Amino acid sequence: MSQSSDAPVSSSRRKGGGIHAGERRFAFALTMPGLLVLFLTTTFPLLYLIWSSFQTINLAMPFLDGFAGVDNYVQMWGDARFWHAIRLTGIYTTTSVVLQVVIGLGLALLVMQIPAGQWVFRIVAILPIVLAPVVVGLFWRTVMLSPNFGLVDYLIQALGFEQVNWLGAPTPALISVIIIHTWQWTPFAFLVLLASLASLPVDVYEAARIDRANAFQRFWHITLPLLRPAIVIVVIIRSMIALSAFAAIFAATGGGPGTASEILNLYAFKTSFIELNFGYGSALAVSLLVITMVVSGVLFYLRTARHPGTKT
Amino acid sequence: MNVYRHARLLRTIVLMIVTGALLLVWVLPLIWAFVVSLKSEREVLAYPPSVVFEPTWSNYVDALFGSFSIVDSLLTSTIVATATTVLTIALAVPAAYAFARLRLPAKRPLGFYTLATQMVPPVGLVIPYFLILNRLSWLDTYHGMVIVYLTFSLPFAIWLMVSYMEDIPWEMEEAAFLDRASRLQTLWHIVIPQVRGGIAVTVIFVFLNAWNEFLFAVQLGGNTVRPVTVAMYNFVSVEQTLWAKLSAAALVAMLPVVIIGIAAQRQIVKGLTVGAVKGGARK
């Protein structure tokens, strides 16, 4: 995580084990309450989840219940719908996060140039995030995207394009849920990057201008590298959220049509709560957990590897 | 000189218009939601969508004072979200300081553990939580709900705060130490004021996550603890969806968070400087 142990410390801190021990105790005392709460509230559920994934628990056929070993995982490996869900999850997460960063950065760059009244833009930008995901899903489904009834449909036709059956056809459905998710969460990237831009030092740009660097060069060689830590953080956070997105998609398409928008999270929910096959559903949830850990781990490693000297 | 200033002014105005237009398009669905909330139910799905109609506030009246009033649930959401936020900040800020700045035994494993607890998909947690809360007779109680919410707020908050803590220049703590300040005093008087922007950001997002949470609210709550995300379904029944009232209710439900956002505006800008170069200019 952090490399504070590499930071320069004054000689007084280096004195003997006594001070360090005191610091360790203090540090421990600070973290204990929070970690204790976390430990108490997450350990049992996590263990229960993992345990269930090794069981057969099917409410519809209780006579089958019992220890299953790795059967659930074997079944998962051969389950085409599982791989389909993983593919969709990958597309959904990657596309949405990339869009969020690109659009967010673009908007931030634009808004940066506005000298006064930035706060209005910030307030307006935050609104989509505040709307409850459930309502977002419902609203987009009918009032915005419904063919022949929705606003988007009307605007598209008014602009002369062909009608699209947004949620009724497989590919548009996936595109739609990506749009909905991106729409709601890009403002997060926008706000974070805007603030980062706001705190970039002016002198570096001055030097660049003196060296006759044009706007694009300034952006590419100065702004972007300085923004990299912020961008990476946004990517990490947004990825974790996208991997476990649920409410909006469920309300908008329910995973459909067919299984066209059924990301892994949704598939696990359906298996556990609609098919009542808790054992298998738990296995799916565990695999989602593993994927999330791997992705976060990779991104995290990239974050620290790029800037070995930075504390971020 | 005049020409230069005029050109700059023109450029700024054009920029504001373009950006304003872009943002307007971005929040068009919300604007439309507001328009819908002023319509009668009949008008909502009229096609082409009507922009000229007789506006009415009756949907807001119904949402707030009618038989399906969401006022109670607004109160519930406020209690749950506020309690969650307060507890989260109280636990996360000290912990983040320890992770970021102090020699914490087993820092890496503990840090990773904190991160990992947040990665469990909520879908997999519903059943265990239901069983546990039931054992403790904490189903449909405020404390039960807040404890559950803490599990996804804490890691997020700790992680966010660690980044802000790492941003503080070492010199400040050094100076405090040389002045013989205790570590606790350093934390309280020096570090926290420096990261108050970061705390403001964390407060906003923790509050927001708790406010908008749905799955646990439905399964683990009940008649006593009925946050507004559940109450909004009063307008979505199997027979029909009352779009106008739903929009009114949803917009009203957004207000508390927006108010907090506006209030914390200045702090947020200061606080969102994550990982940027230190000593930068501030707008």
Add this chain to the structure above:
Amino acid sequence: MKKDKHNNQRPGTGTVRRRTILKAPLAAAAAFAVPGLLIGKAQAAGKYMNLDSFRAANIDWRMAKGAKITVGVIPAGYFQNLEAVMSDFEALTGVQARLEMTPPGQIRQKAVLDLSSKTGTWASHAADPMYYMLYVANGWIDPLDNYLGDAKLTDDRWFQFEDIQPGHRGATSVDRRPYAVPFDGEATIQIYRKDVYDAKGVGPADTLDEYAANAKTVHDPANRLWGCALRGFRGAGQNMYIYPSLFRAYGGEWFDGKRVVVDSPEALAALEYYVSLLNSYAPSGVENWNWPDIADAFGQGTLGSYIDAHGSAAVVANPEKSKVVGKIGFARWPKGPSGKRVTSIWNWSFPINGALSKKDKHATWLFAQWAGSREVQIATSYDFPGAYKRTGANRGSLWKDPKFLDLMGKFGHNYVKAATESFAKDTDPDWRPRLPQWPAVGDTMATAIQSALVGQAKPKEALKEAQKKIDQILKV
């Protein structure tokens, strides 16, 4: 948590019982303190109905006094009316019953979670009749014969359980044992634009082919009028609510011995009819439409006809929501090639959670009885003071009650006849396959139907896929 075979006596309930027993003399003392005149008044008339008519039953309504129960329901007009009159239940029995409105997409999960973990959170809930096989297979709910047959708990001369629609009682029974009291029931019927049909010189369809022909006749998308619509949304309770009627109308049989067969020629014919009908004459987007969306579209005047629950009449005939009030006609389901008309037998009913204490079970039984009683049915439909009046009365006698019929007649042409005949003649207990694995089976079929509709698979392949999956579900 050890429980005996009958799920009585959980640790902790002893304490509760002691507390409530202490409360009883206190409550009695308080009651005596109130001026006698007021007591007399309160006892005779509840706020919404005359409590004396309940007391005519030869049971002790106050046997579970002091109990507190929670009943899970969905936000819907019929339950909201029930909630409005709940104070009368407490006045009558001394039982505090609260309805917990749960989003419809979550209620089954929460009920199953509660029942399976035996937490007793919900004493009862508005149950999906297709879930009873699951509940019974797991022993989660109590069979009602003990309650109905116990003279201390039920006075059948008064309650008249047999008065409740036989189709609905069948749907809430397993192996001929009743497990719940139906509260609100519905049948699916044809709903059409009488003005448009009259103008084109056609009447409501008698056969499925006629139905398609009618849709073709009135189909005019250029003027925003589409021929017809049926539920397209994928779900065991959504598109699998309409398809089974087609399936049975084509003569399909769900079971072949113990095996569930979904790729029979009849199944294919029904699916092909559904797909071609909707692809030709329904608005695009129908694959995502559930009942409210269809009602919305019809109310906006964009549909020639649809087939769905008779309760939707209340929506499309509501001037606050609909533009076609006064132009609506109703009829029974069209016949299929097998000569059968098959309507749905959906109802919301109240079972008794097996994990409760004895007192709470009695309290729940009192609630179920009360809600299913003639008085409450009347009080929540034509006698209800609010704007929405229930149309899904559970009792056959009510469907002959002139005041009820008067209310029904207002919805449109032929409404009463279509609804009552559907209830009487078109209900089919095997309309959907009744087995504990219904949730998974229903969902699999729903996916197949929607895949066929959106063109993701041809009907034949979709059904074959579904058959494979169902075989897997039932074997495993």
